[in-house]
Every structure is written in C-alpha cells, then in structure tokens.
Amino acid sequence: MKEIKSNYRIIRIDGADDLNLNIVSEKLEEGLESIKFKITSENPIYMPKVTISWKQPIIDIHSYWYPTAFRNKAFHADWARGFFSKATISAPVSCLYNANGQNRHTCAFSDALNTVNINVGVHEEDGTFECKIVLFTELSKKTHEYEGELRIDTRDIPFYESLKDVSKWWETFKKYKTAFVPEAARQPMYSTWYSFHQELKDYEIEKQCSIAKKLGCEAVIVDDGWQTEDNNRGYAYCGDWKVSSKRISDMKEHVKRVHDMGLKYLLWYSVPFVGLYSEVWNRFKDKLLGYDEILKTGVLDPRYPEVREYLISIYENAVAEWDLDGLKLDFVDEFDLPYDKKDNYNEFMDFESVQEAVDCLLSSVIEKLRFIKPDIMIEFRQRYIGPYMRKYGNMFRVTDCPNDPITNRIGSMDIRLLCGNTAAHSDMLMWNTDDTVESAALQFINILFSVPQLSMRFENLPQEHFKMISFWLRFWKQHRDVLLDGRLIPYYPALNYPVIVSSTEEQYLAAVYADFVVHLGKEANKNIILVNGTLKNKLYVEIENDLGHRKMEVLNCMGEVVKKENINLGKGVLIVDIPVSGIAYIK
Known part of the structure; x- marks a missing residue:
C-alpha cells in the first residue's frame, strides 16, 4: 500500500505495489482538489485490482446521492458492495450532503468507460465514511499504462451545483465530447x-x-x-x-x-x-x-x-x-x-x-x-x-x-x-x-x-x-424555457425532491409535491407560477421580501379559470388557495 498526503486528506493506493505509481495532488480552490495518478508497467499486463481509498468524517452529513440511487438515498455500510459504473451503466460520481441539501463531499472519477466500483460507506468504529474507488474489477485488456483523475469536492455549495460542476468537468475531456441535441429532441x-x-x-x-x-x-x-x-x-x-x-x-x-x-x-x-x-x-x-x-x-x-x-x-x-x-x-x-x-x-x-x-x-x-x-x-x-x-x-x-x-x-x-x-x-x-x-x-x-x-x-x-x-x-x-433552461433548484433530495423551482429573468416557477413551505427569496421578484402537485387545495408560501400587491389568476387541472383576485405578497407566510393539481399565476 502507498499513502500520500493530499491537500486535505491521506489517499491510500492498494494493489499497485509491484507497478510504477506516480501521484500528483492539486488544490483547485478552497475545498476542491484533484488527485491525478499514473500506473505503468514495463510490459503489457492485465492490471491487478487497485483500490483508492480515503476517509471523510461524518460531520453535518445526512444523506447520500449517486446516479442510480432512485428512491433510496440512505447511507451505505463500508462492507457493502457500493455501486458499479462503466460506459453503459451509471456514472462514477457520488455526493454526500446535509439536510439542507448542501454539499459536504462529492467524489468523481475521470474513467467512465471501464468498470469502476464506488463505495462510500459508514465505518462504525470511528464515525467516518470509508471512501473507495476500485479499478480493474472486470478484465479489460493488457496494457502497460493507465491514467486516472479523482476529483473531491467538499465546498459548502448546494449539492446540485457540485454535481453540475462534475458534469462540466467531464465535458473538458475530449473523449467525452457530447452529441449534438436537435430541437426536436426537446x-x-x-x-x-x-x-x-x-x-x-x-x-x-x-x-x-x-x-x-x-x-x-x-x-x-x-x-x-x-x-x-x-x-x-x-x-x-x-x-x-x-x-x-x-x-x-x-x-x-x-x-x-x-x-x-x-x-x-x-x-x-x-x-x-x-x-x-x-x-x-x-x-x-x-x-x-x-x-x-x-x-x-x-x-x-x-x-x-x-x-x-x-x-x-x-x-x-x-x-x-x-x-x-x-x-x-x-x-x-x-x-x-x-x-x-x-x-x-x-x-x-x-x-x-x-x-x-x-x-x-x-x-x-x-x-x-x-x-x-x-x-x-x-x-x-x-x-x-x-x-x-x-x-x-x-x-x-x-x-x-x-x-x-x-x-x-x-x-x-x-x-x-x-x-x-x-x-x-x-x-x-x-x-x-x-x-x-x-x-x-x-x-x-x-x-x-x-x-x-x-x-x-x-x-x-x-x-x-x-x-x-x-x-x-x-x-x-x-x-418550456423556464422548465428546461431555467436555473433549476431541486430541494430536499433526501426526501426525493418535494419542491422544485426553476427561474429565468422573467419567470419564477415552483412546483410543490408535499406539505412544504415554498420559500420565495429575492429572485422571486418577477412573474410567479405556483403549481400544486398535492392532493390538497392550498400551498404555503414564505415571502422573504415584501413583494407588494399582485394580480393572481388561479386555474384548475384542466386549465379552467376558477378565480381572479388581487393579493398582497407581504413579508411572512401566506396561504394560497389553489385547487388540487391546479396553478396560480401571480403577476
């Protein structure tokens, strides 16, 4: 086993002792680092199983996201299998975040082609996550060289921003040049x-x-x-x-x-x-x-x-x-x-x-x-x-x-x-x-x-x-512009996104799927659309700044207008009456 001290942690490499191993750690910004490594052999070989591991203290971390988690955002155990990624399955990235959806630890790997096993699991003895990326779990080909890059992000930013940055990071690699998206696909x-x-x-x-x-x-x-x-x-x-x-x-x-x-x-x-x-x-x-x-x-x-x-x-x-x-x-x-x-x-x-x-x-x-x-x-x-x-x-x-x-x-x-x-x-x-x-x-x-x-x-x-x-x-x-191209904020990922907001310069659209309060911050000072995705006849709205008097038009789920009125969006919590599966336009 070889250990190196990166900017924030000790990284362990196990399984490459008989090979040449070069590791370079780089601090990209506060809380964000890159660990690049290169494994070489004098002759082409089937690479042995190599494990990259490190620890992350479980402090202010309450839930876990990875691309194929679906409804299960629970923590894994360190003895569990984790999940696998390769070209046609999932993606080599996972994210730990707190109850407010703030990123606490996002790790991503550069190799999305070959089979990679990722396990971020609770180590009970010391209250840490044992983080592992295991390479060469599936026979690939004989080679004399392998390069990879590990990206670890512990910045205090929304989890969705951290994941978006991973997606943009992958796009910087020529091998991941994305396909053209025609308008008809949207x-x-x-x-x-x-x-x-x-x-x-x-x-x-x-x-x-x-x-x-x-x-x-x-x-x-x-x-x-x-x-x-x-x-x-x-x-x-x-x-x-x-x-x-x-x-x-x-x-x-x-x-x-x-x-x-x-x-x-x-x-x-x-x-x-x-x-x-x-x-x-x-x-x-x-x-x-x-x-x-x-x-x-x-x-x-x-x-x-x-x-x-x-x-x-x-x-x-x-x-x-x-x-x-x-x-x-x-x-x-x-x-x-x-x-x-x-x-x-x-x-x-x-x-x-x-x-x-x-x-x-x-x-x-x-x-x-x-x-x-x-x-x-x-x-x-x-x-x-x-x-x-x-x-x-x-x-x-x-x-x-x-x-x-x-x-x-x-x-x-x-x-x-x-x-x-x-x-x-x-x-x-x-x-x-x-x-x-x-x-x-x-x-x-x-x-x-x-x-x-x-x-x-x-x-x-x-x-x-x-x-x-x-x-x-x-x-x-x-x-469609605000739904697909707006600034997307999926709230409460641990609860499977019960509130989703997207906004542009002209519109602020919030869809609510449970009895949650929709927080309208400074960016809501525009045309507001509230979508009632619950089976109740009201939504709860918290207004940060006094938005003044507005005109509201309420529609039922078939688009029929059921009410028009003037409302006062004063600072505080407001109950907005909207039919089940209905909409309120506030202008």
Missing part, C-alpha cells in the same frame, strides 16, 4: 409502448399520431413489436430487424404518412439481443457474451468486427430506407463480460475490452447516422446515462415506471443533475382512466422539468382527462 413525444405493447398496427399508430400532433407532440417513438408477430414480450425473435407485415404493411409509406402529419419518427431496437428463433441465430450463436434461457436470447459480443458491422448496417439501412428521424437503442447495459468468459479472447476479435468495443460500436452508430441525417435523435434509458452515453445519444429517458409519478419525478431530476444539455425525458405517461382527473394530472405535474412522453390510447380517455392533458401540454410548451 419536444413532447408519443410512445407506443404502454398503449400498445407489441400489439402494433400501422393504422392504429397513425390514429394516435394524428391526435398527439393536435395536442402538441412533435414525434412518435414506435417501440417493440414492429419486428415480430410474437406477443410474449420476450426477445426470442429479435435480431433480424425485418418489419412484420402483419404489424406494418409498408414501413416507408407508414413513416411518410406520419411525417405528413408533422411528426418525427423514431424506431426501437434492442441492440445486443439476437433471439433463438431469429434467422441470424446460427450466424452469431458462437459470437455471444451470454445467453438468457428465460428470454430465449443471446447477448452479442461487440468485440467481433462482424457483430458491430452487422448492427451498424441494420441502423444505417433503416434510417436511409425508411427516412427515420431517430432510434431508441435499448438494453445496451447488457454488454457485460461474464467472469467465466474472461479468457475467451480470440484471433477473430479486434478488442480485448468489451467496453472499448461498445464504445467503438456506439460511436460508429451515431457517426454513420449523422452522415445520413445530421439531426438524428438517439434515445437511451436510465441506467445508461453517464458521460460516455452523452457521446452516443442526445435523449436520456427515465427508467420504466408505469403509472408511478413519484418515481418519474425522482428519475427525471437524477438525470438532469448530470446530463448538461442532453435532453432529459420522462418515462411515458400512463394512468388508469377511472382515476380522478386531479389524480391523473399528477402524472404530468411530476415530470414538468423534463420532456414529456405520453403513452395512452387517446380515444379511451374520459373527456375531462383529455382536456387535462391538452392543457398541461400547452402549459409545458408555453413555459
């Missing part, structure tokens, strides 16, 4: 998954598209089912990617009809899967990372050039032949090298590292598709939302959480904290049509700060529900 979309699953028919899709366009959607994502007549939700027939004529009689003409409605068209692919009953099974059955007996599908091994060339050609031909505007590339986190195949590298592969092969595959996909269509859209789903994925795609969607508005809110906020200008999309909205219109509206209200995706059969909606979704889509498009 517009509401209709998805077929929850509304149709695999029971697709071209004329039914077009029927929904026609209504979706009138409501304000600008694209459709046609999900699983277009390539198979099987309705079992498995992947046994994936791999050929030929259109099922029983689903879509003529794909090119179908896409053209949707285009004529004014909508963009995106198509789903499960990237790594080649099904047992596909025509190409025999071609690729010996070029697999693994096989799933339940799903009846193999996971292709991208280390084979033939595999990558096949997949790239599938996507190129589809975009060129059918005039597609984008692809939804699914299950890329399944590219994983099982331990029992760690020694199976052979002469027909051109990569030893699975992750480097995935990088080559996905980098080539977006490069080739942008040559055909410069504003191509590529969607990835949460967990694959790290800095490498921003190279390959321009849309990150919340993981599947049907009919679950709270998880949708949490997921969209977690994405936004790190995604920079990459478009953050909600999971597709769906709900039970027998629910009250106010309860159904919560599905939309909880994802206001992301790009909405809808997945309902519009003709099955009660009239009130249709009126509600029409209103909220209009509201979202009208206020």
Whole structure:
C-alpha cells in the first residue's frame, strides 16, 4: 500500500505495489482538489485490482446521492458492495450532503468507460465514511499504462451545483465530447409502448399520431413489436430487424404518412439481443457474451468486427430506407463480460475490452447516422446515462415506471443533475382512466422539468382527462424555457425532491409535491407560477421580501379559470388557495 498526503486528506493506493505509481495532488480552490495518478508497467499486463481509498468524517452529513440511487438515498455500510459504473451503466460520481441539501463531499472519477466500483460507506468504529474507488474489477485488456483523475469536492455549495460542476468537468475531456441535441429532441413525444405493447398496427399508430400532433407532440417513438408477430414480450425473435407485415404493411409509406402529419419518427431496437428463433441465430450463436434461457436470447459480443458491422448496417439501412428521424437503442447495459468468459479472447476479435468495443460500436452508430441525417435523435434509458452515453445519444429517458409519478419525478431530476444539455425525458405517461382527473394530472405535474412522453390510447380517455392533458401540454410548451433552461433548484433530495423551482429573468416557477413551505427569496421578484402537485387545495408560501400587491389568476387541472383576485405578497407566510393539481399565476 502507498499513502500520500493530499491537500486535505491521506489517499491510500492498494494493489499497485509491484507497478510504477506516480501521484500528483492539486488544490483547485478552497475545498476542491484533484488527485491525478499514473500506473505503468514495463510490459503489457492485465492490471491487478487497485483500490483508492480515503476517509471523510461524518460531520453535518445526512444523506447520500449517486446516479442510480432512485428512491433510496440512505447511507451505505463500508462492507457493502457500493455501486458499479462503466460506459453503459451509471456514472462514477457520488455526493454526500446535509439536510439542507448542501454539499459536504462529492467524489468523481475521470474513467467512465471501464468498470469502476464506488463505495462510500459508514465505518462504525470511528464515525467516518470509508471512501473507495476500485479499478480493474472486470478484465479489460493488457496494457502497460493507465491514467486516472479523482476529483473531491467538499465546498459548502448546494449539492446540485457540485454535481453540475462534475458534469462540466467531464465535458473538458475530449473523449467525452457530447452529441449534438436537435430541437426536436426537446419536444413532447408519443410512445407506443404502454398503449400498445407489441400489439402494433400501422393504422392504429397513425390514429394516435394524428391526435398527439393536435395536442402538441412533435414525434412518435414506435417501440417493440414492429419486428415480430410474437406477443410474449420476450426477445426470442429479435435480431433480424425485418418489419412484420402483419404489424406494418409498408414501413416507408407508414413513416411518410406520419411525417405528413408533422411528426418525427423514431424506431426501437434492442441492440445486443439476437433471439433463438431469429434467422441470424446460427450466424452469431458462437459470437455471444451470454445467453438468457428465460428470454430465449443471446447477448452479442461487440468485440467481433462482424457483430458491430452487422448492427451498424441494420441502423444505417433503416434510417436511409425508411427516412427515420431517430432510434431508441435499448438494453445496451447488457454488454457485460461474464467472469467465466474472461479468457475467451480470440484471433477473430479486434478488442480485448468489451467496453472499448461498445464504445467503438456506439460511436460508429451515431457517426454513420449523422452522415445520413445530421439531426438524428438517439434515445437511451436510465441506467445508461453517464458521460460516455452523452457521446452516443442526445435523449436520456427515465427508467420504466408505469403509472408511478413519484418515481418519474425522482428519475427525471437524477438525470438532469448530470446530463448538461442532453435532453432529459420522462418515462411515458400512463394512468388508469377511472382515476380522478386531479389524480391523473399528477402524472404530468411530476415530470414538468423534463420532456414529456405520453403513452395512452387517446380515444379511451374520459373527456375531462383529455382536456387535462391538452392543457398541461400547452402549459409545458408555453413555459418550456423556464422548465428546461431555467436555473433549476431541486430541494430536499433526501426526501426525493418535494419542491422544485426553476427561474429565468422573467419567470419564477415552483412546483410543490408535499406539505412544504415554498420559500420565495429575492429572485422571486418577477412573474410567479405556483403549481400544486398535492392532493390538497392550498400551498404555503414564505415571502422573504415584501413583494407588494399582485394580480393572481388561479386555474384548475384542466386549465379552467376558477378565480381572479388581487393579493398582497407581504413579508411572512401566506396561504394560497389553489385547487388540487391546479396553478396560480401571480403577476
């Protein structure tokens, strides 16, 4: 083990004793430091497992955030496994913060390609966090050199500012150059998954598209089912990617009809899967990372050039032949090298590292598709939302959480904290049509700060529900600048963001999801919009400075005006009467 004294702490490096190790610590500013290290070997080797560790006193720290924590913001134990990050899973960053959401310890690592294990766990004996970053837990490739950089931030700033700075830091590396984000990627979309699953028919899709366009959607994502007549939700027939004529009689003409409605068209692919009953099974059955007996599908091994060339050609031909505007590339986190195949590298592969092969595959996909269509859209789903994925795609969607508005809110906020200008999309909205219109509206209200995706059969909606979704889509498009591009403040992360505020020079918009007091500070001296995301008829507002007399207009969840009045926003706590799932405009 080697120890060095950085600016603020002792850093331990374990596992590299037989290698050459060079470490440089740099203080970037008060509370922010960088530790760069380089491991070298005289000859190319498989790097041994290396652990970088340090301690952080548990002082004024009350909760823990990492990219795939979702609802669980609890502390980990030092003996726990922590979480793993690689190109197609999560991101190498975690944040400890206090009950007010102030950063106390954010650590991030520069290598988002290879598998990295991060464990920030409570050490019971001395009341500290034992912080560990473990490298080379998965066999990668023989090399004689490895470089990495550890960033530790203990500045007293909001947790979201610390995470935003990590995202900007990653952007400074050339290897993380982000994909262009077309305007269409930031517009509401209709998805077929929850509304149709695999029971697709071209004329039914077009029927929904026609209504979706009138409501304000600008694209459709046609999900699983277009390539198979099987309705079992498995992947046994994936791999050929030929259109099922029983689903879509003529794909090119179908896409053209949707285009004529004014909508963009995106198509789903499960990237790594080649099904047992596909025509190409025999071609690729010996070029697999693994096989799933339940799903009846193999996971292709991208280390084979033939595999990558096949997949790239599938996507190129589809975009060129059918005039597609984008692809939804699914299950890329399944590219994983099982331990029992760690020694199976052979002469027909051109990569030893699975992750480097995935990088080559996905980098080539977006490069080739942008040559055909410069504003191509590529969607990835949460967990694959790290800095490498921003190279390959321009849309990150919340993981599947049907009919679950709270998880949708949490997921969209977690994405936004790190995604920079990459478009953050909600999971597709769906709900039970027998629910009250106010309860159904919560599905939309909880994802206001992301790009909405809808997945309902519009003709099955009660009239009130249709009126509600029409209103909220209009509201979202009208206020998109503040919702997507404003100064975002997600309060109380330990409680899963019960209050979210975003503001511009012209507007201050606060959405409240629980019985919390909304604090209106100095920045609220502008047009104010209060969104009631609770099932109560009032919100509590604390006013820091006397904002004087204002005009207020109150709307219900369907956009109907229920009240207009003059109010006095004097200093102190004010109760504002707003219907359940309603809005108050204060000008």
